[in-house]
Amino acid sequence: MTLRELMPFTKKSVPVKRDRENPFDLVRHDMDTLFDDFFRGVEMEPFFGRHSERFTPKVDITESEKEIRVSAELPGINEKDIDITLNRDSLTIKGEKKEEKEDRGKDYYRMERSYGTFCRTIPVPVEIETDKVNAHYRKGILTIKIPKSAKALEEKKKITVKVE
Amino acid sequence: MSVTTKDIEKKEAKLREGVERTRSRRVYVPSVDIIEREEDIVLVADMPGVDDKSLDIVLEKDTLTIDGHVEETIPEGHRLTVSEYGIGDYHRVFTLSDEIDKDRINATVKHGVLRLTLPKTAAVKTRRIPVRAEA
Numbered sequence: 001m002t003l004r005e006l007m008p009f010t011k012k013s014v015p016v017k018r019d020r021e022n023p024f025d026l027v028r029h030d031m032d033t034l035f036d037d038f039f040r041g042v043e044m045e046p047f048f049g050r051h052s053e054r055f056t057p058k059v060d061i062t063e064s065e066k067e068i069r070v071s072a073e074l075p076g077i078n079e080k081d082i083d084i085t086l087n088r089d090s091l092t093i094k095g096e097k098k099e100e101k102e103d104r105g106k107d108y109y110r111m112e113r114s115y116g117t118f119c120r121t122i123p124v125p126v127e128i129e130t131d132k133v134n135a136h137y138r139k140g141i142l143t144i145k146i147p148k149s150a151k152a153l154e155e156k157k158k159i160t161v162k163v164e
Numbered sequence: 165m166s167v168t169t170k171d172i173e174k175k176e177a178k179l180r181e182g183v184e185r186t187r188s189r190r191v192y193v194p195s196v197d198i199i200e201r202e203e204d205i206v207l208v209a210d211m212p213g214v215d216d217k218s219l220d221i222v223l224e225k226d227t228l229t230i231d232g233h234v235e236e237t238i239p240e241g242h243r244l245t246v247s248e249y250g251i252g253d254y255h256r257v258f259t260l261s262d263e264i265d266k267d268r269i270n271a272t273v274k275h276g277v278l279r280l281t282l283p284k285t286a287a288v289k290t291r292r293i294p295v296r297a298e299a
Contacts, residue, residue: 058174058249062242069242073212073249076277100208112195113210140212140276 055097055114057142059122066153068146070122075140076113082142086130091144092121127152177255190252194232194278204283205264211254212276219278221271228258228269230278 057072072093074082083094096117127149135144177191194209211219214232222229232254238244260266263284270281 059246060244060249060251061246062238063245064239064241064243069239074276075210075212076208076275078275107200109198109200109205111197113197113208114195137275139215140210 055116055118057093057118057120059120061122066148068124068126068128068148070144070146072120072142072144073140074137074142077137077140079137082137084135084144086128086133086146088130089125090121090123091146092119093142093144094119174249176250176252190250191255192250192252193256194230194254196256204281207258207278207280207282209254209256209278209280210276211273211278212249213251214254214273214276214278216273219271219273221280223260223266223269226260228260228280230254230256230258230280232278 057074059070059072061071062069070091074095074097077095077097081095081098085092085094094117097115099115124146129147129149132147133144135142137143174192174195177193194211196210197206197208199206199208209230211232213234218233218235220229220231220233222231234251234253236251238251260282264282265285268283270283272279
């Protein structure tokens with residue numbers, strides 16, 4: 001056992017082959033990683049249901065010189081249930097996908113669709129014209145057009161390479 | 165207690181063996197809820213990007229095929245920076261039982277959700293064949 005290993009606060013993850021011949025070292029290593037191993041892969045799923053039944057819309061973002069376009073897949077949502085807020089540097093889409101009233105409590109043979117509230121925040125990296133943003137919802141897809149501000153357009157400069 | 169997990173990602177459709185696609189697009193399997201009610205069975209499918217014109221529902225004998233065509237949504241001059249949902253068509257096949265009245269199937273689409281109503285037939289009655297006595 002080297003002196004380095006006796007020091008409790010040094011990082012042990014240096015890429016050096018450790019002495020595993022000693023059985024006590026093995027036990028200690030197991031104890032060290034016991035909790036990490038236990039929680040790895042579990043990800044608190046029973047409590048929060050990471051994938052189960054929670055609806056999270058998928059987002060595509062496209063960008064052109066003048067604008068950013070965010071589109072989200074939101075099938076079967078009432079446009080009144082969509083709430084879009086815009087900050088200086090982020091865009092938040094909130095809403096709820098409701099189970100249709102007439103279907104509630106009926107006999108489900110299959111239930112693959114998911115319902116529930118959702119909230120997604122998308123960072124906007126450039127300065128934008130907040131008052132010129134428009135959003136429309138069509139065929140279950142929400143499209144938000146965000147024009148970049150004149151300042152942001154100006155800031156983008158092309159650097160020419162000179163030949164000497 | 166078992167935790168029911170649901171795959172909320174769009175799944176790509178598998179091809180039947182020996183079948184080739186004629187268009188080079190991705191094809192997804194829409195997520196579907198199937199609900200039984202007293203007089204009908206309701207099938208609800210999430211198909212964002214699809215409307216009444218781009219949907220094709222075909223019933224052939226017992227096979228119900230749903231095809232949805234999604235237009236390309238990347239506008240001119242734009243480039244894709246984040247892509248979480250793939251753009252592609254939808255395809256799913258169902259087999260119907262005799263219980264369903266195939267002439268009265270009704271389909272509506274709203275906000276990218278297809279709703280198929282499959283009415284049940286009047287209970288299949290046993291028919292009696294009259295026997296005529298011949299002289």
